[in-house]
Amino acid sequence: MKVFRVLKPGLFTTVQDLGRYGHLKYGIPISGAMDTFSFISANLLVANNPNDACLEITLIGSELQALKRTQIAITGGNIPLKINGQNAPMWQTLDVQEGEIVSFEKMESGCRAYISIRGGINAPVVLGSKSTYVRGGFGGLNGRQLKTGDIIEGFDASSLRFRYSMPEELVPQFTGKFTVNVVFGPQADMFPEKSIDTFLSNPYMVTLEADRMGYRLEGSTIEHKDKVDIVSDALLPGAVQIPKNGKPIIIMRDAQTTGGYPKIAVAITPDISLLGQAKPNDGIEFSKITVIEARKRFSEYQKLLNGLGRMLLKSQD
Amino acid sequence: MKSESHMSARHLPFGDTALVVEFGNTISLEINTRVIALSEAVQKAKIEGVEELVPTYRSLLIRYNPLKTSYEQLVFRIKDIEKTLKETATKVESKRITIPVIYGDIYGPDLVHVARFHGLSEKQVVKLHSEKEYRVYMIGFVAGFPYLGEVPDEIATPRLETPRLKVPAGSVGIAEKQTGIYPCEAPGGWQIIGRTPIKLFDPRQQPPALLKPGDTVKFKPVSEKEFKTIEEATLKSVYSSFSEV
Numbered sequence: 001m002k003v004f005r006v007l008k009p010g011l012f013t014t015v016q017d018l019g020r021y022g023h024l025k026y027g028i029p030i031s032g033a034m035d036t037f038s039f040i041s042a043n044l045l046v047a048n049n050p051n052d053a054c055l056e057i058t059l060i061g062s063e064l065q066a067l068k069r070t071q072i073a074i075t076g077g078n079i080p081l082k083i084n085g086q087n088a089p090m091w092q093t094l095d096v097q098e099g100e101i102v103s104f105e106k107m108e109s110g111c112r113a114y115i116s117i118r119g120g121i122n123a124p125v126v127l128g129s130k131s132t133y134v135r136g137g138f139g140g141l142n143g144r145q146l147k148t149g150d151i152i153e154g155f156d157a158s159s160l161r162f163r164y165s166m167p168e169e170l171v172p173q174f175t176g177k178f179t180v181n182v183v184f185g186p187q188a189d190m191f192p193e194k195s196i197d198t199f200l201s202n203p204y205m206v207t208l209e210a211d212r213m214g215y216r217l218e219g220s221t222i223e224h225k226d227k228v229d230i231v232s233d234a235l236l237p238g239a240v241q242i243p244k245n246g247k248p249i250i251i252m253r254d255a256q257t258t259g260g261y262p263k264i265a266v267a268i269t270p271d272i273s274l275l276g277q278a279k280p281n282d283g284i285e286f287s288k289i290t291v292i293e294a295r296k297r298f299s300e301y302q303k304l305l306n307g308l309g310r311m312l313l314k315s316q317d
Numbered sequence: 318m319k320s321e322s323h324m325s326a327r328h329l330p331f332g333d334t335a336l337v338v339e340f341g342n343t344i345s346l347e348i349n350t351r352v353i354a355l356s357e358a359v360q361k362a363k364i365e366g367v368e369e370l371v372p373t374y375r376s377l378l379i380r381y382n383p384l385k386t387s388y389e390q391l392v393f394r395i396k397d398i399e400k401t402l403k404e405t406a407t408k409v410e411s412k413r414i415t416i417p418v419i420y421g422d423i424y425g426p427d428l429v430h431v432a433r434f435h436g437l438s439e440k441q442v443v444k445l446h447s448e449k450e451y452r453v454y455m456i457g458f459v460a461g462f463p464y465l466g467e468v469p470d471e472i473a474t475p476r477l478e479t480p481r482l483k484v485p486a487g488s489v490g491i492a493e494k495q496t497g498i499y500p501c502e503a504p505g506g507w508q509i510i511g512r513t514p515i516k517l518f519d520p521r522q523q524p525p526a527l528l529k530p531g532d533t534v535k536f537k538p539v540s541e542k543e544f545k546t547i548e549e550a551t552l553k554s555v556y557s558s559f560s561e562v
């Protein structure tokens with residue numbers, strides 16, 4: 001069922017769900033929405049399943065024309081939007097009539113926003129997921145970002161009689177400054193004490209080399225003990241690699257599955273989601289926590305995600 | 318290279334959802350064999366909370382659900398499994414695959430350089446490369462890319478000084494003592510000596526990759542005519558590289 005025609009694709013817009021798991025040993029990255037919290041919220045605001053496919057827009061939004069009456073929600077980085085020229089709010093259920101145009105202005109904070117469609121986006125399931133993996137050329141819409149003229153397909157779903165909205169205190173604010181909690185290891189022992197101090201006590205800045213694969217950071221140089229390379233082993237999103245030049249690289253969801261730079265530390269799950277909203281020139285500070293503390297935070301984060309649906313406000317206006 | 322295998326494995330945290338069991342920091346058959354044996358054993362043990370295993374050259378990454386298990390619990394279980402491995406040699410299921418390759422010319426633009434680098438003829442390089450059986454040490458870099466080892470010292474060649482922005486799909490390359498195959502077009506710095514017409518990766522297949530760690534690969538030189546015939550058959554899906562060759 002055709003739901004939207006793409007009038008303008010935006011800077012980099014892809015179809016994503018929560019990710020493609022279980023194929024790392026074949027070299028296939030997890031992919032999926034960069035900001036999990038905002039992604040799930042977008043789905044819940046139109047009463048979808050948390051894993052239904054949405055559009056992920058990056059810094060510059062798309063322009064979409066509705067081909068049928070539908071309901072959508074926009075979450076993520078703060079991006080003013082209009083429906084047929086009228087301002088419309090983020091973080092709530094929105095009605096869109098056939099023929100109406102959804103458009104966006106410049107993103108004011110954060111880096112990525114999500115567009116959910118009532119019933120979810122219909123895209124082929126490749127290896128268990130609808131997520132686009134551009135480098136591999138599969139998933140989403142023919143394995144690529146959206147382009148002008150594309151048609152977004154959806155599923156038949158009844159219109160909601162209620163409007164859901166996110167309680168204000170749960171709407172994340174992205175200030176351009178991120179504190180990222182990390183668990184040290186697996187190769188933290190390749191760095192002297194001095195380098196660990198440097199890593200933890202200095203702010204780093206996201207460079208222009210930042211995309212769904214990873215972020216190169218600028219800041220104080222982190223020196224290795226002696227060896228600067230390792231024999232390649234596995235990577236997961238959140239890994240902080242230190243290459244020869246001593247500037248950290250944070251691995252994100254579309255990155256290669258193995259790498260030969262030592263990993264000083266790995267960001268915890270809730271903070272990887274937060275990092276999905278980091279853009280060039282944003283500041284990042286690393287903070288060390290133990291594996292035990294990290295597990296506690298993971299558990300709290302899951303509780304928050306699982307309970308999110310019940311915390312939404314419901315109105316009938 | 319001297320093998321630096323740890324007497325006992327090291328267990329290292331990888332964020333809040335994974336742990337790494339590290340057996341050494343070199344490319345060696347012994348280390349990789351231990352990695353794959355542990356991977357198979359953990360798979361079979363069906364441990365609560367374990368979600369995915371990623372065997373590499375020298376370590377096994379175990380991704381887990383922290384709501385169902387903990388780092389400490391898992392390390393304890395894994396150490397137990399390691400003990401049983403020492404007692405019984407585990408049989409690992411693996412396959413042997415022959416990969417047709419057209420060497421040199423436009424298909425292998427660096428064959429000339431590799432030959433010159435070692436004072437060999439192109440023919441000798443092809444013979445040395447295709448005579449040996451290689452072990453799949455791991456799959457990584459891009460979907461389905463096999464890291465194979467090890468090539469004879471006589472043809473081990475450093476990477477290109479400036480990587481290419483585009484290496485065509487099917488390209489067969491050498492980087493030091495490793496050899497590998499690009500399953501799709503990608504940037505890369507390996508010395509490209511030939512190309513295979515067969516598909517190494519197909520997301521519509523299960524499993525999606527032709528090779529897995531522990532498998533054995535042998536390259537078979539083919540003529541341009543044979544290359545084209547197999548290429549056509551592959552496109553029509555008549556020639557299935559996913560069944561044993």
